[in-house]
Amino acid sequence: MSITVLLSALALVAVLALFAAIFIGGGVYVGRLRRKGTETVLADARKTRDLRD
Numbered sequence: 001m002s003i004t005v006l007l008s009a010l011a012l013v014a015v016l017a018l019f020a021a022i023f024i025g026g027g028v029y030v031g032r033l034r035r036k037g038t039e040t041v042l043a044d045a046r047k048t049r050d051l052r053d
Contacts, residue, residue, distance in 0.1 A: 033041055 036044075
């Protein structure tokens with residue numbers, strides 16, 4: 001195997017992992033919205049952002 005094939009395979013795996021992370025994160029967010037409701041999720045996000053500032 002040449003280094004080009006290995007780098008291409010590594011790049012492909014990295015891109016697929018990025019897409020998987022985006023979909024998993026979206027699924028977690030939608031699940032949280034369905035469990036807690038939109039207002040509660042947004043209020044928690046505001047509270048977290050205020051604590052960071």
